[in-house]
Amino acid sequence: xxxxxxxxxxxxxxxxxxxxxxxxxxxxxxxxxxxxxxxxxxxxxxxxxxxxxxxxxxxxxxxxxxxxxxxxxxxxxxxxxxxxxxxxxxxxxxxxxxxxxxxxxxxxxxxxxxxxxxxxxxxxxxxxxxxxxxxxxxxxxxxxxxxxxxxxxxxxxxxxxxxxxxxxxxxxxxxxxxxxxxxxxxxxxxxxxxxxxxxxxxxxxxxxxxxxxxxxxxxxxxxxxxxxxxxxxxxxxxxxxxxxxxxxxxxxxxxxxxxxxxxxxxxxxxxxxxxxxxxxxxxxxxxxxxx
Numbered sequence: 407x408x409x410x411x412x413x414x415x416x417x418x419x420x421x422x423x424x425x426x427x428x429x430x431x432x433x434x435x436x437x438x439x440x441x442x443x444x445x446x447x448x449x450x451x452x453x454x455x456x457x458x459x460x461x462x463x464x465x466x467x468x469x470x471x472x473x474x475x476x477x478x479x480x481x482x483x484x485x486x487x488x489x490x491x492x493x494x495x496x497x498x499x500x501x502x503x504x505x506x507x508x509x510x511x512x513x514x515x516x517x518x519x520x521x522x523x524x525x526x527x528x529x530x531x532x533x534x535x536x537x538x539x540x541x542x543x544x545x546x547x548x549x550x551x552x553x554x555x556x557x558x559x560x561x562x563x564x565x566x567x568x569x570x571x572x573x574x575x576x577x578x579x580x581x582x583x584x585x586x587x588x589x590x591x592x593x594x595x596x597x598x599x600x601x602x603x604x605x606x607x608x609x610x611x612x613x614x615x616x617x618x619x620x621x622x623x624x625x626x627x628x629x630x631x632x633x634x635x636x637x638x639x640x641x642x643x644x645x646x647x648x649x650x651x652x653x654x655x656x657x658x659x660x661x662x663x664x665x666x667x668x669x670x671x672x673x674x675x676x677x678x679x680x681x682x683x684x685x686x687x688x689x690x691x692x693x694x695x696x697x
Contacts, residue, residue: 407564407588408478408505409606410443411624413613414451416655416662417465419671425461427468429668433614434472436667440617443607443624445469446507448482450544451611451655456673463497470502484509484539488524495532505535507567507609512545518553529560536562541569541592551575555582567592567609568600576600594646598639601627611649612642615661616694641694648690651683661687665697 415437418429437445447469448454448462457465466481473479481498483506485491495506510516511524529536538557542548548570557563568575569592576589580603583589588606591597597608601624613620619638627635649657653676660679662668664687672678679687691697 407606408444408480409588409628411441411613411617411621412444412446412480412590412607412609413437413442413617413620414446414449414609414611415469416614416659416668417448417452417457418662418668419673420669421671423671423673425465426669426671430465430468431472433662433667434469437613437617438473438476441621442477442613442617443621444478444480444504445473446480446482446609447503449507449609450482450509450541451614451658452482453655453673453676454482456676459494462494463501466498466503467501478504480505480507480537482507482509484511486511486514488527491524492528492531495528495534495536499532499534503534505537505564506532507537507539509539509541510545510547510549512547515547518550521547521549521553522556525557525563526560529557529562533562535564537564537588537590538566539569539592540566543569551578551582554579558583558587564588565590565606569593571596573599573603576605577603580604594649595643598623598627598635602630602632602635611654611658612646614658615649615665615691615696616642616645619694645690645694645696648683648687651686652679657683657687660684661691664688664691 418426481503483494540549565588571593591600591608623638
C-alpha cells in the first residue's frame with residue numbers, strides 16, 4: 407500500500423505553455439530529497455484538463471523515468487468517458503506507473519450504478535492498482551460510501567482519494583471497507599485530522615511547496631502523535647487556505663514561481679495569479695517559513 411505524503415505535482419511550463427522539462431526534473435529531485443512519499447503525475451494540479459493525450463502521457467513517462475523507482479508514481483488517468491479512461495490507464499501501466507488515480511466522471515453526472523460500472527470496467531480492463539478520486543466540488547458528481555464499498559471488493563481497486571473535506575466520509579468509508587482499503591485525504595485543510603483518524607496519507611497541493619513539513623505531518627498523524635502533527639499543521643494552516651484564493655493550480659504555481667522553482671507558465675483557460683493575491687500567497691509562504 408502507498409502511504410504518506412503524496413504530492414499532486416504541478417506541471418512546469420514555459421510562458422508559451424510548452425512543457426518545461428528542466429524545472430520538472432528539478433521538482434522531482436526536490437521532492438525525493440525532501441521526503442515526499444509518492445508523486446501523482448497529471449492530476450488536477452498538473453493541469454491534466456489542458457494537456458492533450460500525447461502530452462499527458464509524455465509527462466507521465468518523464469516523471470516515471472526521472473523518479474527511476476525511488477518512490478511510487480501514481481498516474482492520473484480519469485476521464486468522463488469510460489473508454490478514454492481505460493486507454494489512458496493502459497498507457498500509464500505500459501509507461502511504468504505504480505498505480506493510477508481516476509477522478510469520477512465529470513459533467514455528465516452518472517448515477518451511483520453508472521459509477522460502479524465505470525470503475526469496474528476499467529479495473530477489469532487494466533491490472534494496475536487503481537485509486538478512486540471523489541471531488542464533487544469540481545466534478546458535480548459525488549461517489550457515495552456505499553458505492554466505494556462495492557468497488558473496494560474488486561481486487562485492483564485499492565483505495566480512494568476523498569476530497570469532500572468531510573471527516574465523517576473518511577470514517578464511514580473506513581468502517582465499510584476495512585483496513586486493507588487505502589483512504590487518502592484530498593483536502594489539505596482537514597488532512598491532518600483524517601490521518602489521525604486512520605487515513606493512509608494525503609494527496610496534497612500544499613506538498614508542492616512544503617514537502618518536508620507535509621511528510622513530517624503525515625508521518626506523525628498516521629503514527630498517532632497528535633500534538634506533533636497538529637503543531638506542524640498549524641504552521642501550514644494559512645498556506646492550506648491561501649493556495650485556493652483562485653482556482654487550483656493557479657496559486658500554487660505562483661508560489662513555486664515566487665520560490666524560484668518554476669517559470670511563469672500556465673495554460674488557458676487558467677490565468678496567472680491576479681496581482682492582488684501575490685502578497686497574500688507570499689505572506690502565507692513566509693508564515694510557514696518557506697521564504
